[in-house]
Amino acid sequence: MSPRLRTFFVDEPPAPGLRTLRGPEFEHLSRAVRLGVGDPLRLIDGAGGVGRARVTDLTREEALLTVEEAWREDRAPGSGRWLATALPKGRRARALVEKATELGATRFSFLSLHRASVTRPGAEKMAGLQAVAREALKQCGRTHLPAFDPSRTLADFLEADLPARRVLLAPDAGPSLARWAAAAPGRDVVLVAGPEGGLTGEEQAALAGRGFEGARLSGAVLRVETACLAALAVLEAAEP
Numbered sequence: 471m472s473p474r475l476r477t478f479f480v481d482e483p484p485a486p487g488l489r490t491l492r493g494p495e496f497e498h499l500s501r502a503v504r505l506g507v508g509d510p511l512r513l514i515d516g517a518g519g520v521g522r523a524r525v526t527d528l529t530r531e532e533a534l535l536t537v538e539e540a541w542r543e544d545r546a547p548g549s550g551r552w553l554a555t556a557l558p559k560g561r562r563a564r565a566l567v568e569k570a571t572e573l574g575a576t577r578f579s580f581l582s583l584h585r586a587s588v589t590r591p592g593a594e595k596m597a598g599l600q601a602v603a604r605e606a607l608k609q610c611g612r613t614h615l616p617a618f619d620p621s622r623t624l625a626d627f628l629e630a631d632l633p634a635r636r637v638l639l640a641p642d643a644g645p646s647l648a649r650w651a652a653a654a655p656g657r658d659v660v661l662v663a664g665p666e667g668g669l670t671g672e673e674q675a676a677l678a679g680r681g682f683e684g685a686r687l688s689g690a691v692l693r694v695e696t697a698c699l700a701a702l703a704v705l706e707a708a709e710p
Contacts, residue, residue, distance in 0.1 A: 479516060484540040486537050490534055556580070603616055638678075643686040651704055
């Protein structure tokens, strides 16, 4: 099914038969994109459940859909891309989450780092970023919502169960990220990007102690969101 079909979230996995769409998703269907009776659409639950449906009926408060086909799309082995980074301010944070979701980020950890501008995003901020990810998922044709970790210190992050492939973006590192990614494509990876002021020596040592390898993306000092998005694009291109 083409990802160009308009996509809408449902709370439960799609299944063949009749389905009712209410609330914000109905508002989007009826007032924003103005689908009508007979129009095709795509349903996702954010966890791999996908359905192809048509609008059967419309009222002022809900849409009746006929789900014609439903299936599950599991993530391919090795497709996990965990992004751990300092959170930029304001709209830059929203842009980072939106575009990183489109580029296949599967998990976000926003780290409290010594030189970070934002160290402890609140619950409202996190909820807003999750909403941004939902909308990005609907646009790009992917089927799995990325996970969002609570804000954590670097020490807490390093105690987590991390993938074997661990890379730290560093402008002065020897190998390029493209060469690093090509050496072992198709495996889960966790990517760390520091704040624009850079990581402290202590933070770099802690990452190195947990097996993070430095890789160079650019010799320039990039904004956080620029570095993260460029790195995700490199990793995407390296997939077999």
